Amino acid sequence: MAHEAPFQLLHSELIHYICKTADGADSENGRSVTKLENMGFRVGQGLIERLTKDTARFKDELDVMKFICKDFWTCVFKKQIDNLRTNHQGIYVLQDNKFLLLCHMSAGKQYLEHAPKYLAFTCGLVRGALSNMGVKSIVTAEVSVMPACGDLAALIQ
C-alpha cells in the first residue's frame, strides 16, 4: 500500500496550482515559493501540536532536533532523517537520502531549477514545528544529488 501517496500527490497539485496562478515573472516565482513556505509553516505548527501532546518536556535544542528528525519526519514522510549534523552553535543539517517529495523526479540536472518549489513547503514545515516548540529558526534547503537527496539546514536564532 502506498501510504505516503495521498500526501505526495496533494503536495504536487498544490505546487502546480500555486505556480500556475503566478504570472511567470521572476518575482512571482519567488512569491510562489514564499506562499508554499507559509503554508508549510502553518501545517508544521498544527502537526507538532498533535505529535507533542503526550511527550515529556524537551531538555535542549538538540533534543528538539532529534524529535524533528525522528517522530516528526516519520509522521510526514514515512521515514526518519538519515543523518543529522550540527556545529553545536545553532546550525543543524538534516539529510534525507530518499526524500519523498523529490524522489518521483527524474535523475540528472534537468529539473534542478524546479527543486526550490518542491522544498519550500518542507522548509516551512520544519520552521513551523520548531516555532511552536519555542525555537526560532531560519530553515533553508538544497538538493545535492537529484532526484532524492536533500539537505535541510536549520539555523537556530
Next chain:
Amino acid sequence: MAHEAPFQLLHSELIHYICKTADGADSENGRSVTKLENMGFRVGQGLIERLTKDTARFKDELDVMKFICKDFWTCVFKKQIDNLRTNHQGIYVLQDNKFLLLCHMSAGKQYLEHAPKYLAFTCGLVRGALSNMGVKSIVTAEVSVMPACGDLAALIQ
C-alpha cells in the same frame, strides 16, 4: 502517532488558500469548489494507478466500488467506508461515519454551509479513481450529521 494529520492539515490549508484568493462572490465560491474538485480528480487518478498496480482485473462495477470503499479509502483516510448501498442500477451511496476531513469541525449546524468546500476534493478524488478504472461517473456528497457523517453518492454513467 497522527498518521493522517499531514494530509488533513495540508487539505485544510489548500481550501483556505483557494477560497482566500477567490473574491468572495457567489460565483467565485462555486469556482473554488470546482477547482478543488479538479485537484481531487487528478490526485485520485494518480493514486488509483499506484494502488491497482498489482491487483487482479475487476469483475464488475460493484467489484470496483468495493475496492474504492476498502483499499482506496483506507489509503487516503486510514479507515474503510462504513456502509455501501446500491440500487443495482448505477447508483452507489458510500457512507463514512467518521469522515477525516470533516471530523475536526465542531458539531451543530453552524458550519454546515462550509461543508461543500470540504467535500469537493473528495468527490473529485473518487471520480478520478473511477475514471482511471474505466468507470465514468458523477460524484456528489452531502453531510447528514455534523461534524463527521458524510454520504457520497456515485452515479455511474
